[in-house]
Amino acid sequence: MTDWSALLITRDLGAEPAQGALALTVFSLAMFLSRSCGDATLLRFSEKRIVMASSLLLPVAVLTGTLLHTPLAMSVSVAVIGLLVGPLFPVAISRAGRSDPGRAASMAAKVSVVGYIAYLTDPPFIGLAAEAVSLPVTFTLVIVLAAREGRAGFPEQSDR
DSSP states (O other): OTTTHHHIIIIITOOOHHHHHHHHHHHHHHHHHHHHTHHHHHHHSOHHHHHHHHHHHHHHHHHHHHHHTSHHHHHHHHHHHHHHHTTHHHHHHHHHHHHSGGGHHHHHHHHHHHHHHHHHHHHHHHHHHHHHHOHHHHHHHHHHHHHHHHHHTSOTTOOO
């Protein structure tokens, strides 16, 4: 989102550069807000509910922005995505630490490494895919696949 949303809104949807920059800023603020409220959210809802809700709502947000195909719709979609993805990385770190309490730091570090590798490598792959099929289609595919993996990777027996 941070690398491609402004380009999607300006190049593919015809918005002015300022609107693309504003969408990226709103995404970042939404993610900051949702991460800042993450502990309070986790006190109210289980990790499973947060991950499942995000997994279900992320594709809806992207598809809505993509299908409405307007800069405003995609900007709102980008903001919603920021709200939804904010708590996911901290939840992943927490779950990793609890998966093997004797090696909590090591497990959390492994998740962090995977996250940072994805943060560095995903933008070029998204760019290559966008050259082949278009940026809106690539955005949609990435979010739908990520949401699918999020639901599949969450065991049924654990609610926390």
